[in-house]
Amino acid sequence: MVANNKSDRTAILNAIRQHEVSDVELPDLNADWIEYDSPLEQFVQSLESVGGRVVRLESLDQLGQELEKLDSFATAKVRCSLVAGQGSPTFELNQVDDPHDLEDIDFALLSAELGVAENGAVWMTDDGVRHRAVFFIAQHLGVLLSASQIVSNLHQAYQRLESSTAFGLFMSGPSKTADIEQSLVIGAHGARSLTLFLLP
Amino acid sequence: MHAIEHAKEAKEFIESRGRATWHDSALWFVRAKRDKAAQSLPEWEILRETASQIKQHTASRLADYLEKFEANATRLGATVHWAATADEHNRIVMEILQKHGAKKVVKSKSMLTEECHLNPDLEAAGIEVVDTDLGERIVQLRQEPPSHIVLPAIHIKKAEVGEVFHQHLGTDAGADDPDYLTEAARQHLREKFCAADAGITGVNFAVAETGEFVVCTNEGNADLGTSLPPVHIACMGIEKLIPRQKDLGVFLRLLARSATGQPITTYSSHFRGPRSGCELHIILVDNGRSSILGREDFRRSLNCIRCGACMNTCPVYRRSGGHSYGTTVPGPIGSILAPARDPGQHHSLPFACSLCGSCTDVCPVKIDLHHQLLTMRGEVKKAGHLPALKRWGMWAMGIVLRRNWLYGFLGSVGRKLLPLIPRPLIYNRMNMWGRQRELPQTPAKSFRQLYRERYGRK
Numbered sequence A: 001m002v003a004n005n006k007s008d009r010t011a012i013l014n015a016i017r018q019h020e021v022s023d024v025e026l027p028d029l030n031a032d033w034i035e036y037d038s039p040l041e042q043f044v045q046s047l048e049s050v051g052g053r054v055v056r057l058e059s060l061d062q063l064g065q066e067l068e069k070l071d072s073f074a075t076a077k078v079r080c081s082l083v084a085g086q087g088s089p090t091f092e093l094n095q096v097d098d099p100h101d102l103e104d105i106d107f108a109l110l111s112a113e114l115g116v117a118e119n120g121a122v123w124m125t126d127d128g129v130r131h132r133a134v135f136f137i138a139q140h141l142g143v144l145l146s147a148s149q150i151v152s153n154l155h156q157a158y159q160r161l162e163s164s165t166a167f168g169l170f171m172s173g174p175s176k177t178a179d180i181e182q183s184l185v186i187g188a189h190g191a192r193s194l195t196l197f198l199l200p
Numbered sequence B: 001m002h003a004i005e006h007a008k009e010a011k012e013f014i015e016s017r018g019r020a021t022w023h024d025s026a027l028w029f030v031r032a033k034r035d036k037a038a039q040s041l042p043e044w045e046i047l048r049e050t051a052s053q054i055k056q057h058t059a060s061r062l063a064d065y066l067e068k069f070e071a072n073a074t075r076l077g078a079t080v081h082w083a084a085t086a087d088e089h090n091r092i093v094m095e096i097l098q099k100h101g102a103k104k105v106v107k108s109k110s111m112l113t114e115e116c117h118l119n120p121d122l123e124a125a126g127i128e129v130v131d132t133d134l135g136e137r138i139v140q141l142r143q144e145p146p147s148h149i150v151l152p153a154i155h156i157k158k159a160e161v162g163e164v165f166h167q168h169l170g171t172d173a174g175a176d177d178p179d180y181l182t183e184a185a186r187q188h189l190r191e192k193f194c195a196a197d198a199g200i201t202g203v204n205f206a207v208a209e210t211g212e213f214v215v216c217t218n219e220g221n222a223d224l225g226t227s228l229p230p231v232h233i234a235c236m237g238i239e240k241l242i243p244r245q246k247d248l249g250v251f252l253r254l255l256a257r258s259a260t261g262q263p264i265t266t267y268s269s270h271f272r273g274p275r276s277g278c279e280l281h282i283i284l285v286d287n288g289r290s291s292i293l294g295r296e297d298f299r300r301s302l303n304c305i306r307c308g309a310c311m312n313t314c315p316v317y318r319r320s321g322g323h324s325y326g327t328t329v330p331g332p333i334g335s336i337l338a339p340a341r342d343p344g345q346h347h348s349l350p351f352a353c354s355l356c357g358s359c360t361d362v363c364p365v366k367i368d369l370h371h372q373l374l375t376m377r378g379e380v381k382k383a384g385h386l387p388a389l390k391r392w393g394m395w396a397m398g399i400v401l402r403r404n405w406l407y408g409f410l411g412s413v414g415r416k417l418l419p420l421i422p423r424p425l426i427y428n429r430m431n432m433w434g435r436q437r438e439l440p441q442t443p444a445k446s447f448r449q450l451y452r453e454r455y456g457r458k
């Protein structure tokens, strides 16, 4: 689509180009960024410090019974899952046309590609996910991550990302706010809780 | 509009002693968290330096990068618009909304739309705009602007939030528990998200090489607000650009740590084109930025990633409150950006500063804030905006400080005379320094006398 305001475009670009701005080289980002002895342990610590919970699994078979132990899962009326064969879904995300239909999802089981030790964030994309609203609208989240996919820092994370999906996000713990007198409250607009299931 | 006098505007805030102290310590608490987060990374200083270089590099070929971004974003299916002024920006937003017949809009925190005064324009056209960040919603319901760029409601006490929620959201009278109030806001805003016809967001970083942009929030409001309605309008200043996707690693590591001491915001969403069947509009806004780019002394103020750290650490901001600046962006960085754009209206701001340099120390992109503030004072004087009292005072000081003998002489006269002068002659309207404080006791001997006595003539 072509934008309609051509003259503003030219005006802005000309206004910028008329200034000589001294050149500074673009740095290469090859510094000694932090590496943890155990990225896994650091990841767990970081995620817990931002309000997430971590459950370690020995294999995928355990997931079902660990999910059942979660109150948020056990009491969920509407469940949705992006992990094939898991999470006993009552709602098929990719079957609905309108994202507003996701409004009542109580629990969503998601799967992450990558975890970042320094900040407890996981990387997820809308690859095969018809409605990205699921990341934000579900009351509670479970996220599946394989421990082998944990890197120390964000630089390493970006090296591994492919930018081919329309949407991707780093999510670090459940949603939160401290806008009322700096008191931390978990559960602002997004998930009220985030439980990370860690596969070996 | 009349010129804003920072000291005058701050007066009311300071007069309530308890509030100023409370505000001061609330922000210092955030500053302390920032320190802890920064110290947790051995490479902190390298990160800052790298970020600064990336931003300066981008500024040196901004037009090229903007064109590249436009091409890549368009390739991803977004529509890119250009707005030279705030008015043009608002006009474009309006046009998009009207095209879709949008009547209800949810907006996530965007200092740019504040700067452009978008809300009143939309409301005048009969469009409901709801600010969805909790802090922003609080100030919106109170019909006031945010007082901080990251913590919009930092000046408001929980009892006052309770009051405004009781009035507008029907929470229990007198309730002030943050958990309870946040839950009420969640319910209230869920309805707004679900009913919205369009979502407006700001942009934290836009990547030239890929055409994507990143929005960072803790609450998830930008994300919820753009994943339900069919239209997403993203408004960004032209300085938000960075060259490569991997540069995001540098900036996302710095942003939240500097802002609130978190290792990263809860959500860092990467938008690469519209949702299928939906529209994504990106508006690139100049509104005075290109002219700041042309001023070498102030150019680096465009590096700003709006983390708020310079505000949290500023002794003047902490004690005078964000509203006293009368600008969208308050604090040290605002005291450069605002007078750079309109010196006539904002000339008092660079003087709301003790030149302590703390802002420069914490700035994640290494803007030489206090140097720029000092330089801006000179600009204000050159442009003839200094108030007469300050001008005469500076002129007289200049004469005295240039003459060693006169300085020594006046000092000795002062030491003898000051204790004898009747109070009203010292504590009057002319002497601003005597307003809320007592002058110190005059010593019997000057420093020079004491020094001479102790170390001899030299």
Ligand code: SF4
Residues within 6 Å of the ligand: B258, B303, B304, B305, B306, B307, B308, B309, B310, B311, B333, B359, B362, B363, B364, B365, B366, B367, B369
């Ligand atoms: S000037 Fe620096 S410290 Fe202040 S808000 Fe901008 S980036 Fe943060």
